[in-house]
Amino acid sequence: MNTYKLENLIKLDENIVTNETKLSICLTANGFYFSLIDNKFRLKCLGEFTVDLSGGLTQIMMNMKACFSSIGIHIFNFRDIRVVFPSERNTWVPYRLYDVAKNKDYVSTTNAVYSSDTIIANVVEKLDAVSVFAYPLQVYNGLKILMPKAHYVCPSQVLAEYAFDVASLRNDTFIICKRNGACDFALFKNGQFTLSNTFTYKTPEDLIYFVLYTMQQTGINSGDVCLLLTGCEYTEEEQRLLKKFVREVSYANCGENIVLSEEFKSIDIQKYFMVLA
DSSP states (O other): SSSSEEEEEEEESSSSSSSGEEEEEOOOSSSEEEEEEETTOOOEEEEEEEEOOOHHOOOOOOHHHHHHHTTTTOSSSEEEEEEEOSOOEEEEEEOOOOOGGGGHHHTTTTTTOTTTTTEEEEEEGGGGHHHHHEHHHHHHHHHHHHHHOOOOOHHHHHHHHHHHHEEEETEEEEEEEEETEEEEEEEEEEEEEHHHHHHHOOOOOOHHHHHHHHHHTTTTOOOTTTEEEEEEEOOOOHHHHHHHOEEEEEEOOOTTTSOGGGGGSSSSSSGGGGHHH
């Protein structure tokens, strides 16, 4: 009996040359989605699975391998692998102040850290900072054994690195990525990385309240900021309210650095931002 379900798949080539391809995976509450991009920046495959990744190490490894094997892909010898963990327990530390021995302390200052967690830290050179976050050890170890050379990041890092390039062209940039009733975001003020976090909400009014409150607390004018949306589809009411109170609202151009063939033009690319940015 299959332990997974293929929700969506567009695969251009049956034979993927793995050592010329980057694999990006983003975990979700119920599984994961992924992309394959070759060394000429061409999107070759985009897919999504529902699968249980909450069991023991062996089960996690077997389930992940089974998903990819079912579509003719084996997880080895890729040029690069990145896995995005949807952690809401993360923080940033200026590089000049960073001490690897204090990783747990950095996260526990503002978030709960459990004995079953692993702490992951990534130096982000373009931001001159270190991204530190907590994630359940069982899941991390299962994927680490399966993909030992993979680079593990949290959504805030993906957003901050993307917004860094956008913010270099304008002063204030606010990017929001929606997922399952929550939003990850990164904020740049005067071209400088200022804040990133995650918030949950239930109504469109909650969403616009949080956006406006965050801008107020950081001294950003809603008439000057560039608000970028990405991730899961925003409702008409959410879009209406955001555009009512923020002058410049648009969708992030998550495919600007890759070549998209016609096969991918019919799907909502924004949903796959984390594996395309």
